[in-house]
Amino acid sequence: MDEIRARTFVGREREVALLTSAGESARKRVYWLVGPGGIGKSTLVARVVRELEARGQRIAQVDGEDGMLGADAFAEVARTAEPSGMLVVDGFEHLEPLWLWFRDRLLPKLDARVTVVVASRAAMPGRWRADPAWSAIAEEIPVGPLGDEEAGALARSLGVAEPRVSKVVAAAAGHPLTLWLTAQHETQPTVGVEPLRASVRTLLDRCPTGAHLDAMRAGLMSVPVTESLLSDAFEIDAVEARRAVQWLAAQPFTTATPAGLRFHSLVVEATSAEELFHDPDHARTTRHRLQDALAKRLARVPRDEVPPLLVPFQRLLAAEPRHILAGVASDWRTHCRAAVDADWPEILASVTRLDGEPNGRLVAAWRSAGDARAVVVVDDERLCGYAVFIEVDVAGRRSVEDPIVEHWLECLRHTGGPLEQEARALLARFFGSVDHHQARSPLVSAIHDVLFSELFWPPRPVVASASVHADAEAIIARPDRWLDVYGRIELGLHDWAVIGIDWRRQTRETKLHALLGRMRGTLPAPRSRPVLGAALRDEVKRVLPRFARAEELDSPLLTCAAVEERTVDGTAAPDALARMLSDVCRGVSAAGHVTEREAAILTATFVHGKERKQLAIAKALAMGYSTYRRHLAAAVERAAREVDALEAAARERAGEIG
Structure with a gap:
């Protein structure tokens, strides 16, 4: 060797x-x-x-x-x-x-x-x-990357014939692993990344049930798969979870570890997000569910089992689009720092949720890891942004090694009283008026250092006040003027918070109302809905054969957000559900999401032949019954995925998920 x-x-x-x-x-x-x-x-x-x-x-x-x-x-x-x-x-x-x-x-x-x-x-x-x-x-x-000469030498050492060396080198672009895979494909055509990728795609398409598919997706997102993870993340019952894990354990690319079944890194890297999820909303929802499930496990495992779980937890967080503005420690006397985007995995830590309750997902992770010093976090409700929490003892005078943080803390210690003219102008730009924002705070009256842009923050200065309360009217009245919204939440004697809303992603007044309602405790909790993922898809597959008789439908799908959106004109929920399922069957056929044979089966079975027996439909389509059933299962799985995506999008529009 x-x-x-x-x-x-x-x-x-x-x-x-x-x-x-x-x-x-x-x-x-x-x-x-x-x-x-x-x-x-x-x-x-x-x-x-x-x-x-x-x-x-x-x-x-x-x-x-x-x-x-x-x-x-x-x-x-x-x-x-x-x-x-x-x-x-x-x-x-x-x-x-x-x-x-x-x-x-x-x-x-x-x-x-x-x-x-x-x-x-x-x-x-x-x-x-x-x-x-x-x-x-x-x-x-x-x-x-390797240079062309070095890459050529590597290709030759791997057995690539001289006439093919230049092609292999060009395809690899200096990347040694790509060159190795390409060389393997040249010298051993059955080996390489494309056959591997095709095999994974085939396996995803042929998962026996939705539970097996969710287990595959979790593993391909670098999360160790266990029965409890599937139950916590996707609400899969114990029997189905056990079957899915046993099936995965028999696959050649999984390895059993104390943390769960792990997928081989080459299999993970060969699978793109587009192959895992046809809909980005579905991908985001799955990622959030896995985050929550891992955090639940982190809260109950022994300390020595925390690191192997915290790593996939951070990987899931790393996939989230983030715009982190700033952060200092919950106790600046222990640890102080300014934060930039590149630092977020290091400084993400336990803070408080918008409604004042502990943020279980992050508290469990970082307290278990023994590091609860830094304080930047995406808000737990995942509505539309992030929160920065600061706790500062303005009476303290202890010096800090970091000169940038020391400068910031000096600014905090010396603020108070009426806002300075520059700060008033900037606050007016954001809030429209600062007449009622001049009350002296016993801790921190304002942050008004216009040099904040030098702290690797946004290109424009960040100005906010501990005595500023950005209410619904002030925010919603100027949505066209805001990049980020800042406000204060009373978290305790020494706590001070800024709530940010990422307007670049989506400027929806409904999300603002939802966020502010949760802050004030006036927004009722969302009604119970069918879960997303395998359970919802299994319910769709159960209902599809009966949806032609809308009056007989008795399903949790009747209360889902996607159906409620279709009842605004007075349509009864069973009729709205039947119409949605019919539209989905037509839609996946017309959009080319299934093969021509599967499209014909969907149309003949659920659109035109709703009262006919499946054996008669198979004969009419001139195919054997077993062939018909196999393709029907694949087509129904695709239709179920579409309903899952519709529900995720509808719940996001309703402000229930973000």
Whole structure:
């Protein structure tokens, strides 16, 4: 194996020379290799390790994909590199929950002669790079694509015939993993990413039930699959969840771990979001359900089981579109910082929900991880934005190492009384009037530093006041003028909050009313509805054969939001449901979402032949009954997915999900 690795390793001479001599030069202590998946970070690290081991140097290696790796185990392995060896951490992006602990607690306890090399898909946080002390000991090394000459040498070492080398090199664009897959496809046509992708698509299309499909989707979103996860996320009953997990366990691309069934990384990376979900709303809803289910598990597992669950939790959050403005610590005397977009996984933490109750999803995750210091969060209701929570002791005078945060805190300590002219002008621009916003606050009267734009925040200054209450009329009256809405919620003696609404995504007055109603406690809780996902799709499949007789329909679907939207003109709910199901059958056939044969089966069975027996319909379509039933199942599954997507969109329009 070492001989093959040596023969197929090309390029990276500068990086190899730098890392193999790092302990001798003492130029830096930490080397952070960063690059996309498959670019060759692990291969580079393995080459460096082989060379150093051949010289007799002590090496300690940590694999970030180790599902049960916690802080104690990490520290124990790291200490084996002492007194003057090298600590190598591959897959560092999988250990984001431990990054602060790694920098602030582990490294100071290691012998100063230990060199640390981490390989990560995620770049070093911008906040770390801006820290002069950290920059003095750490260096980020981008691992980029191979050059054409190096890529050609790799292709030849993998057995690609000379006439095909240039084509393989061009197709890979310098990406080693892509080149390897392309070379495999050239030399062994049955192997490669396209056949893998096609196999996954086929498996998704042929899932036995909706529960199996939801289990596949969860695994392909990098979430460890367990029976309890399926029950919590999709409300699948215990028997169906057990069958789905047993079916997944028999697949060749899954591995059983203490955290659950994990999918092979190549299978995950070969599957696009478009192949998993035909509708982005459905994808977002599934992501939110998995987040909530993981948070529920995080709240009840032992501490040493937190990191392997927190990693997929953060991956799901990373897929959310976010616009984070700012954040400081809940207790600035413990930890203070300013936040930029690139830092959000590190600083996301437990805060309070809009209605004053604990935000269970994030509190469970970050309190279990032992880090509840920073305070930026997307609002738990997921209506339309994010919240920034600040707790500041203005009487305190303790200095802070970060000069930017210290400057900000100084501004907070010295504010009070009437707003300054510049701040009044900016508040007027946002709120229309500031006449009633001049009351002195015992804590913080206003944040009116017009230099906030220098803190890596939005291009325009951010101005808000602890004494400003942005009511419904003030917000809704000027929707065309707002990028973000700021207001205050009473959370306690020392708590101060800003609520932001991302107008760039969708400016809906209904969402504003819903948000403000929840803040005031005046909005009634939404009525119980059929769940999204497998349960709803299974209900659609149960009802479809009977929907022609609307008066006989007795289904939870009658109360779903998509049906309620169709009853505004006085239509009875059963008639509205029957009309919706008929429209869906016609729609999926006309839009080309199913094959021609499946479209013909849908039309003949549910649109034109509603009173006929299925055996007669199969004969009329000139196909065997088993063939008819197989294609009918696929067509009905597609129709059920369409209803699921319609329900998700309707509930979002109603402000129940965001």
